[in-house]
Amino acid sequence: MSGEPILLTDRPPSAKALLLNGIFAENPVFRLALSLCPAVAVTTTVANGIMLGVAVLFVQVASSVTVALTRQWIHPRVRIPIYTIIIAVWVSTIDMVLAGFYPALYAQVGLYVKLIVAFAIIISRLEVFASRMPLIPTFWDGLGMGLGFLFALVVIGAFRELLGSGAILGHAITAEKPLLFFALPAGGFFSIALLMAFFNFVEARMLKARAAAGRPGAPAAQAASGGAHG
Amino acid sequence: MARRLAALLAVGVLLTAGPGSATAADLIRGARVLAPDHVRLTLAAPISNVAPANFRFTEARAPDVPIEVRSVEAQPGNRVLLTVDAKLDPAAAYRIEIADPPAARDVRPAPWALLLTIILSAALINNFVFTRYLGLCIFFGVSKRRDTAVGMGITFTLVMIFSAVLSWALYTLVMTPLKLKFLQIIVFIGIVAFLVQALDTILKKTHRSLHQRFGVYLVLITTNCIILAVPLLNAAANAGAGESLALAVGSGVGFALALFLMSCARERVELARVPKSFEGLPIAFALAGLFALAFMGFSGLNFMR
Secondary structure (H helix, E strand, C coil): CCCCCCCCCCCCCCHHHHHHHHHHHCCCCCCCCCCHHHHHHCCCCHHHHHHHHHHHHHHHHHHHHHHHHHHHHCCHHHHHHHHHHHHHHHHHHHHHHHHHHCHHHHHHHHHHHHHHHHCHHHHHHHHHHHCCCCHHHHHHHHHHHHHHHHHHHHHHHHHHHHHHHCEECCEECCCCCCCHHHHCHHHHHHHHHHHHHHHHHHHHHHHHHHHHCCCCCCHHHHHHHHHHCC | CHHHHHHHHHHHHHHHHCCCCHHHHHHEEEEEEECCCEEEEEECCCCCCCCHHHEEEEECCEEEEEECEEEEEEECCCEEEEEECCCCCCCCCEEEEECCCCEEEEECCCHHHHHHHHHHHHHHHCCCCCCCCCCHHHHHHHCCCHHHHHHHHHHHHHHHHHHHHHHHHHHHHHHCCCCCHHHHHHHHHHHHHHHHHHHHHHHHHHCHHHHHHHHHHHHHHCCCHHHHHHHHHHHHHCCCHHHHHHHHHHHHHHHHHHHHHHHHHHHHHCCCCCCHHHCCHHHHHHHHHHHHHHHHHHHHCCCCC
């Protein structure tokens, strides 16, 4: 787990701050660079990205809440195995639900749904946040992180589907296929490289503008830029 | 008309003789699939009837759907070369039946060839990092320096082999008979966690210097998706012990290879002038994309000719 220590204040932050933190400042994919495997693997189309994003959102919220509710009975020394088991139970649940209700989509992303259990982002949120914060902020943090992941998958999926097959959600936008390369395996890596560089660029511009206006950069943004190189 | 009669006769003979009877198995000494659409039979005795209708070729998975035999050519040394109307997969299992004289034999690749195919396919053609995008967190995390990459590659391959064998044994011998397959995710991640913890403790007590060198990587392995993907893939394919082991070896070697290549490239990029926005991870992703493009070249690799 290469994530930086995040938000280690005594007072639990507000719901809105937590949600925005998960989606932008500490976006799991673009900023923390955690759980990248599915971000490259399933994002050839937006639909695949949404399916896996929803699965991760569910597992993140459910395991965060479970840990927040049960942590008084979990001995600190065995916490990591216990967290893993909790995540595995919720992953099994969503895996069976998706396999039962969306067999066609599941056939494409099934392996990656099962592999949610090994995602660094989920267990790192349990360790960093859910194991020491009260129930309600934990819920919002889980929701924020899950939405951030969903957001990243949809952005990458839209980028690749548009460039690779000229469509969004299966609806053709252009007649020809502009850059087939982005639908290929290698295209996934390049898409993420370009999007990450874009996010870095935007952030650098914002920090510069803020410094020019005479205000210091927000501490959250600085911590996040450190994490992006980890 | 004659052909139809022969076909009718063939079916009749097959029904009476039945595939795989004692005398039938002895006539065909050997059978090999030669890609893309040839099958070569080695017979014990010369055969007089080499009409295509005399031969029935099926896939082992679909024994009722014959693949049409287009032509049959007798070759020196009691060999017969069949040309069929389908693209054959040298790694798959087929069945050849001869009507006159009655004979039948399964056509399947030699076990060592199959295992070698699985290993090389997992390591190169379907490299877990570059074409299946698994284990990326660890991949980008430890590929900054060459010596850490080598250490991680070795540790990972060894743990992978242990965990795949253990998972296979538990899945085949315990979970399948007890109908507990739905617990596979929980059981497999438990095996990995247990194995990593056990190896860590044992190494710390017995080989202190080894533990100092490789202990860090051991802990990281738990968050590597490949270590979980291999048992899951094996379980989904109902793989045997040998195939499971081969997939584990192949994926481990493939991951180590990917790590090593990437660390060499990244050590050079450190010295290069990279645009500010691309520094760090973005340029590493672009590098991985270039490697993935290069690995696409392996997709034409086929050594079961």
